[in-house]
Structure formats: C-alpha cells, structure tokens
Amino acid sequence: MSPSEIKLPDYRSLAPAVAARFERIRERPVILSVRDLKKSFGANGSTHVVFDHLSLEIHRREFICAVGPSGCGKSTLARIVAGLDEASGGEILLNGESVAGPGPDRGMVFQGYTLFPWLTVKRNVMFGLQMSGKAPSTADTEARQWLDMVGLSKFEESYPHELSGGMKQRVAIARALANNPRILIMDEPFGALDAQTRAQMQNYLLQIWKKVDVTILFITHDLDEAAFLSDRIIVMGVNPGGIREVIENPVPRPRSPAQFISPEFLALKKRLEHHIHPPVEGEPAEKLPMIKLTDAGDEVE
Amino acid sequence: MANHDWLGLKQELPRRRRLLLTAASFLAPLLVWCVLSYVPWVWHPLMHITDAGSVDYFSTGLDVPRATFFQEVAKAQAAGLDVPQGDRVNPPYLPAPHEVVRAFYTAFKTPPRLQDEPWLHQSLGHSIRTIFLGFFFSSLIGLPLGILSGTYRFFAKLQEPFIEFFRYLPAPAFGALCVAILGIEDAPKIAIIVIGTFFQQVLVIANSVRKVDPALIEAAQTLGASKWKLVSRVVIPASITDVYTDMRILLGWAWTYLIVAEVVGTMSGITLFINQQARYRNFDNVYAAIAMIGIIGLTTDIFLAWLGTVLFPWKKKNRKPRTHTLFPLFDPIPLNPPKRKEVQLEAHVAQ
Numbered sequence: 001m002s003p004s005e006i007k008l009p010d011y012r013s014l015a016p017a018v019a020a021r022f023e024r025i026r027e028r029p030v031i032l033s034v035r036d037l038k039k040s041f042g043a044n045g046s047t048h049v050v051f052d053h054l055s056l057e058i059h060r061r062e063f064i065c066a067v068g069p070s071g072c073g074k075s076t077l078a079r080i081v082a083g084l085d086e087a088s089g090g091e092i093l094l095n096g097e098s099v100a101g102p103g104p105d106r107g108m109v110f111q112g113y114t115l116f117p118w119l120t121v122k123r124n125v126m127f128g129l130q131m132s133g134k135a136p137s138t139a140d141t142e143a144r145q146w147l148d149m150v151g152l153s154k155f156e157e158s159y160p161h162e163l164s165g166g167m168k169q170r171v172a173i174a175r176a177l178a179n180n181p182r183i184l185i186m187d188e189p190f191g192a193l194d195a196q197t198r199a200q201m202q203n204y205l206l207q208i209w210k211k212v213d214v215t216i217l218f219i220t221h222d223l224d225e226a227a228f229l230s231d232r233i234i235v236m237g238v239n240p241g242g243i244r245e246v247i248e249n250p251v252p253r254p255r256s257p258a259q260f261i262s263p264e265f266l267a268l269k270k271r272l273e274h275h276i277h278p279p280v281e282g283e284p285a286e287k288l289p290m291i292k293l294t295d296a297g298d299e300v301e
Numbered sequence: 302m303a304n305h306d307w308l309g310l311k312q313e314l315p316r317r318r319r320l321l322l323t324a325a326s327f328l329a330p331l332l333v334w335c336v337l338s339y340v341p342w343v344w345h346p347l348m349h350i351t352d353a354g355s356v357d358y359f360s361t362g363l364d365v366p367r368a369t370f371f372q373e374v375a376k377a378q379a380a381g382l383d384v385p386q387g388d389r390v391n392p393p394y395l396p397a398p399h400e401v402v403r404a405f406y407t408a409f410k411t412p413p414r415l416q417d418e419p420w421l422h423q424s425l426g427h428s429i430r431t432i433f434l435g436f437f438f439s440s441l442i443g444l445p446l447g448i449l450s451g452t453y454r455f456f457a458k459l460q461e462p463f464i465e466f467f468r469y470l471p472a473p474a475f476g477a478l479c480v481a482i483l484g485i486e487d488a489p490k491i492a493i494i495v496i497g498t499f500f501q502q503v504l505v506i507a508n509s510v511r512k513v514d515p516a517l518i519e520a521a522q523t524l525g526a527s528k529w530k531l532v533s534r535v536v537i538p539a540s541i542t543d544v545y546t547d548m549r550i551l552l553g554w555a556w557t558y559l560i561v562a563e564v565v566g567t568m569s570g571i572t573l574f575i576n577q578q579a580r581y582r583n584f585d586n587v588y589a590a591i592a593m594i595g596i597i598g599l600t601t602d603i604f605l606a607w608l609g610t611v612l613f614p615w616k617k618k619n620r621k622p623r624t625h626t627l628f629p630l631f632d633p634i635p636l637n638p639p640k641r642k643e644v645q646l647e648a649h650v651a652q
C-alpha cells in the first residue's frame with residue numbers, strides 16, 4: 001500500500017485545541033495587511049504580470065508560510081512587503097498605516113548570506129540599533145542579549161566568514177530581531193543549508209518565535225518546512241499568479257519532528273503537493289526520449 | 302603533501318614551495334646575469350688590452366672588438382712582431398653583479414663630483430617626495446570622486462564620460478604646459494604624476510565601489526540605514542579592501558610616471574642622478590639606482606599588503622600562527638589575532 005492510499009483525514013478538519021488557537025489568533029490585531037497587490041515586470045508591450053489582486057491579512061504573532069512553485073512570485077511578494085521593490089498597484093498596511101520603502105519596522109532575512117563581512121558578529125547585530133540612534137553601550141548590551149538568545153555568545157568577536165552557514169543565518173535572525181520589527185520577513189532563509197542543519201534551524205526558529213513578540217512571514221519551497229513551522233500556509237501559483245489557497249495548519253503545537261508522520265501532517269502535505277505538483281489527468285508523466293548509452297547488460301531498473 | 306602536484310591548477314601550493322618559487326623568480330634572472338658576467342667564453346665581445354705589443358693604435362686599458370684584436374694578433378704574428386695581450390671583457394654598460402652590489406654601498410658613500418650636485422640618498426628622497434605629493438593630491442580628489450561615482454549613477458554619468466576621454470591623453474604631453482603654468486621646480490613634476498594617476502584612479506575606484514554586493518545594501522536598508530549612513534556605513538566599508546588594493550596598484554603606476562615627470566623643467570631626483578652617472582660612465586651606479594627604484598617600490602607594496610591585513614582583519618582567511626619572521630615579508634600572512642577568548646577562559650578558570 002503506497003502512502004497515497006492510506007486513509008487520511010480531511011486537511012481542513014481541525015482538532016478542537018487547534019481550532020481554538022486559530023480563534024484566538026483571529027482575535028488579535030492585524031499587523032500586516034496586503035491589499036489588492038499587483039506586480040508586473042517590463043514596460044508596456046511585453047509586461048509580465050507576476051500577481052494581481054493579491055490580498056492577505058496577518059495577525060500579531062502569527063507564523064505564516066508562503067509556498068509555491070519556483071517563479072510564482074514568492075520573493076517578489078517578500079521584497080515588496082519589505083519595501084525593497086515597488087508594487088505596481090495596491091498597498092501594504094503595517095499596523096493600519098500604509099508603508100513604502102524599506103524600514104526597520106520590517107526585518108528581513110535573506111537566503112544568501114548578508115552579514116556585513118567587515119563587522120564582527122556582535123557589531124552586525126548592533127548595526128540596526130545604532131542606525132536607530134541607540135547609545136553604543138545600550139546597543140552593545142542588547143546585541144549580547146540577542147546573541148545569547150540564538151546561542152552564539154561565544155562567537156560575538158568572530159567575523160562572519162569564520163561561521164558556518166547555519167550560524168550565519170542565526171546571526172542574521174538576531175540582527176533583524178534586534179530592531180524590534182513588527183514583522184520578520186524570511187525569504188528561503190534555510191534554502192542553502194544541508195538537510196540536518198536546516199532541521200536544526202527550524203527548531204531554533206520556533207524557539208525564538210515563542211520568546212519574542214514577532215510576526216513571521218516565511219517564504220519557502222520546502223513543503224515539510226512549511227507544514228512544520230506555520231500557523232497558516234499561503235499557497236501561491238503561476239499562470240495566473242496569486243494565492244491559490246490559504247490553509248490553516250491542522251498540526252497541533254508544540255511541534256516536534258515526530259509529527260512528520262502524524263495523519264494531520266500527511267493530510268496537509270498531500271494537499272500542498274496537490275497544489276504544487278498537480279496530477280495531470282489522463283496522460284502519464286512525459287517520458288524522456290530513450291537513447292541507450294550503455295550495453296553492459298547491467299539494467300538499473 | 303607528498304603527492305602534491307607542482308603544476309596543480311586549483312590547489313594552493315604549500316608554503317615552502319611558494320617561498321622556493323619566490324626565491325627562484327629572483328634567482329633565475331640573477332643567474333643569467335652571472336653567467337654573462339663571469340663565464341669568460343659567454344658573450345664578452347670586447348678585449349681589454351693589457352699589453353699593446355707592436356700595435357701602435359692599441360694602448361693598455363683600451364677595449365677593442367674581438368675581431369679587430371685577433372686581426373692585429375694575426376698581423377703581428379705574421380710580421381714576427383710583439384703580439385698584443387688582452388682579456389675578454391663585457392662592454393662597460395654591463396657591469397658584473399658584484400660591481401653593482403658594491404655600487405649599492407659606494408653610491409651612498411661617494412660624494413657628488415660637483416658641490417651643488419645631490420647625493421644619491423638626496424636624489425632618492427626628492428623622488429619619493431615627488432611621488433608622494435603627486436599621489437596624495439591625486440587621491441585627495443580622486444578618492445571621493447571615485448566613491449561618489451561608484452555609488453550614485455548621477456555622478457557616474459556626470460563625470461565619467463569626460464574622464465574616459467581625458468585618460469587617453471598621455472600625461473607627458475602636458476609637460477610643456479605644466480612648466481609654462483607652474484614653473485620649472487617641483488610643481489610641474491607633481492602635476493604630471495597627478496595627471497597620470499588621477500583619471501585612472503577615479504575610474505578604477507568607481508568600478509570597485511560599484512561591485513559592492515547589492516544584497517548588503519538591501520540588508521542595511523531593512524535595518525533602518527538610509528542615505529549618507531548607507532554610504533558611510535555600508536558602501537565604503539564593503540568596498541574598502543578592493544579600493545585599498547586599487548590604491549596599491551595605482552601607486553605602482555605613479556612610479557612609472559616618475560621618470561617622465563622628473564625630466565620636466567629642471568631635471569631632478571633619481572632621474573638626474575641616473576643621467577649624470579651615465580654621463581660619467583659609472584654604469585654600476587646607474588644599475589644600482591635603477592634597482593633602488595625597484596626595491597623601494599616593492600618594499601612599499603609589501604609593507605602596504607601587510608598593513609592591509611592589519612587594517613582589515615575580516616579578510617584573514619586562515620588565521621594560522623606565524624612561525625617565521627623574515628620570510629613572511631615576501632609572503633605576508635596575517636598575524637595571529639589576539640586570543641581574547643582563551644584569555645577570558647583562563648581568567649575564569651583561575652577564579
């Protein structure tokens with residue numbers, strides 16, 4: 001029996017505890033509200049519309065994951081919310097106020113490593129604090145606290161190139177959080193890490209999120225990651241671009257890797273996979289043309 | 302290490318081999334020079350006459366071509382007269398290594414022939430001063446303009462097209478103008494070095510600044526940096542190591558303009574020294590003076606490279622402890638960082 005044949009519960013049926021949690025989240029104030037967002041590239045004539053009429057509301061301390069196939073506009077959405085790209089239409093409201101351009105109220109962690117190589121780990125974390133005019137001694141103390149939280153106190157005087165990829169991203173998270181942003185935008189932050197480090201980082205992130213009053217918009221193409229981390233999952237698509245479905249994650253918190261085989265988790269993942277790799281009706285997957293380059297008689301299948 | 306390939310494409314050579322090759326790069330040309338100078342049957346196109354014999358136009362101490370000498374020897378033998386004697390020598394413009402090495406010492410010790418002529422060290426000092434001032438004035442304007450141009454497209458478009466045009470004009474072409482405007486002393490010489498350096502400097506530095514990773518700027522923006530802070534706290538530190546390397550290379554170029562600059566107006570500095578010594582046919586001194594330029598240039602550059610590793614500690618790739626003190630001059634590796642962690646730890650344990 002293959003996993004797809006196992007009888008799974010409906011991904012929309014929430015356990016009472018989970019449903020109650022979503023009820024509580026909905027009662028919280030809306031931190032980020034995206035209204036009728038449109039983004040197109042290229043001048044008149046050959047415009048490429050990435051998405052249009054994209055609307056979304058994120059509540060305080062909610063953990064939102066956005067998934068979708070490559071090129072569906074996940075990064076574009078993240079960058080517009082962060083203020084790094086301009087929208088072609090619509091608006092972004094933060095705490096009810098319209099925002100344009102980047103600012104310290106929206107922190108960002110990028111997929112690539114963007115720690116400043118000329119600053120020590122501690123000074124990287126102090127950067128935003130100094131930009132907002134905090135006294136050096138205050139910034140120093142706060143930076144140490146943040147490094148403590150991500151477990152990197154021992155490396156405060158190291159330079160970024162002396163850290164591993166996972167450690168760099170932990171510093172990047174600390175650096176973004178030190179600014180006390182209303183929302184933390186993370187664009188595939190663990191995409192460049194190996195599987196083991198990535199799993200570790202997901203755990204770290206959940207622990208940090210529990211301790212800090214921050215709302216997270218987490219972009220990923222890893223469905224397991226989205227299912228493991230999120231409260232709600234935004235599924236985006238291409239042609240036409242935009243949000244396909246917003247799913248309330250049925251997996252109860254606190255999360256643990258053991259839940260990867262729980263029925264809710266599998267049901268959710270099956271639904272996500274249905275969106276990302278839709279089954280093509282009728283015809284089987286296209287076969288690659290067969291040209292045989294070996295005749296050693298060692299059939300591999 | 303044992304099966305390390307000497308000609309491996311990508312792998313870094315072991316340190317011993319790097320030093321060996323560095324030494325070889327200097328020793329190989331020196332060896333050629335030694336062979337030419339000390340092996341009598343290699344080249345040595347002249348005969349230094351020790352005994353003129355019966356040849357009336359020969360005299361002791363005269364250098365004559367070998368062919369002429371042996372013709373005369375043959376003639377003398379045929380006539381049964383005294384045969385001239387001589388040794389194979391090189392022309393005076395190729396002194397032997399030991400003569401040049403001796404000149405390094407004697408050139409500094411020998412007083413100039415005329416009262417108002419400079420000593421070698423004075424000539425060198427004058428040249429270094431000219432270079433330094435020229436490079437300083439060029440950088441004073443070139444550095445900010447380059448950074449501005451590399452940061453803002455507005456300034457790039459505003460100044461780079463003209464600079465692109467101007468940098469094709471050879472600096473020496475401005476010699477006569479500089480003299481007419483600035484007189485015949487040091488000012489026109491410094492101006493030539495400025496003209497030779499400045500335009501390249503703006504373009505090269507703008508280019509390095511432009512290469513700053515945009516992701517770093519975006520990261521800084523999301524952390525609340527804007528406008529001038531973005532330039533002073535991100536763009537400049539992010540490009541400073543490249544700009545520093547550019548400045549080192551540009552300083553090397555400034556040296557190549559020195560000799561041209563020093564013949565403008567009244568000849569001065571090391572150029573004057575070289576010219577006079579050549580006129581007196583003290584070719585060993587000429588070579589010593591030319592080599593001095595190379596030595597000063599190279600040591601400055603090695604010093605600046607080392608200074609770079611001190612100024613920009615984040616560039617240290619492998620913080621290995623330094624074991625020798627002399628050789629690293631030619632192969633600078635970063636100094637070991639202060640071991641703050643361990644010290645703290647020990648203090649902790651001690652408590």
Ligand SMILES: Nc1ncnc2c1ncn2[C@@H]1O[C@H](COP(=O)(O)OP(=O)(O)O)[C@@H](O)[C@H]1O
Nearest residue numbers: 041042050068069070071072073074075076077
């Ligand atoms: N600067 C740009 N110019 C033109 N098209 C772009 C640009 N940036 C992104 N796009 C297009 O927008 C679409 C969404 O890109 P992106 O947001 O990076 O996708 P994702 O992050 O989901 O993989 C892609 O089709 C891409 O080709």
Ligand SMILES: [Mg+2]
Nearest residue numbers: 074075076188
């Ligand atoms: Mg992307």
